[in-house]
Amino acid sequence: MSSPQKLSFTFFLLCSSILLTVRVAITAGIRHHGQHRQAVKKLFVFGDSYVDTGNNRKSLGSSWKDPYGITFPGKPAGRFSDGRVFTDFLGSWRKYSPKKLKYGMNFAFGGTGVFDTSAPYPNMTTQIDFFRQLVNENLFSAYYVKTSVALVSLAGNDYAAYLARGGSPQGLQTFITQVVNQLALDIQRIHSLGVRKIAVTALEPLGCLPSRTVTNGFQQCNSTFNQGVSFHNLLLQQGLAKLNNQIHDHRPSPFMILDLYNAFLSAFKQKGAHSGSAAFSNPLKPCCMGVNQNYSCGNVDAKGKKMYTVCQDPKSAFFWDSVHPTQAGWNAVSLALQPSIQELHST
16 A cells, blocks of 8 residues: 655644644743843654554554553553653653743654655655645744754664565665665754754664564574664664764754664663663563464454453553554663753753
8 A cells, every 4th residue: 555645635634643742842931141031942753563652543553442551541542652752751851831832843753754655654754745735824933943853763664664575685675775764864954944953863773573573482693684774773873973074153053863773772671670671571471462373463354353352460561563563662771862862951
């Protein structure tokens, strides 16, 4: 299925399901050169299911079906997890001012990529088109955009689509280069619209996803996949460094990486020793999985019978389903990324 890219169709989705989804950008008082001023921070989110907080249509998304959302908010709410996802934790590191809460906007759709995938939702280019249209219509003033931060998190679906379409291993390196080059152009475009701080997630270790480790009983990551991920992340690091060098002013570097790759690996190894952290007995095994290879988390048969199982305690599992972390998993990742997240919010 091709991904529709016309604004006439996707902008309806935007207006009906995205507005006021992300409530994590706020007003906070800070000190600057001895004077007290207000720094209004909005969060604009672009990407896929790791940061989508409920934009996929209910008629299509597994995230709107049981048992998704059983930990938070207690029922399916569009998040691809048992509870909160990375977007929620990214905002939670900042102290809230309940009397002066400001809203950001989430343009992310589960299943999407830098390029078109099989998901019938807007790719990265079109998500930015939405943002540009709202900026041009002055829904967000230049001041609000300038004092905002953006999160960009996607690319895994591009590689899944590449393989599903019969892409060869020999051509993968070329395709990775194309993905990262386009991602760099997208990031530049967000910056050109006025956003002064943009965080981009490094690609997670795709070879450690349950969809890849199921063949060995969830015991070992696939090193071949992770080698490709390392190449993607190296190109991304080099690309952002080049973009930062092109900004000739005295502000902090506008582009930064949130290293999901090492944050995932760190979470796999932790033993619950840190405050708020959890110990995962087998971090590569998902909590929710199909009863056999023909089914996945949330599937039911023609009679409505559940064709999946759910672990007794989602807090003990890093992965929720074959691709997505649990709320506990995202919490562990966020703890590993805390210094970078605080740096993002402090600029």
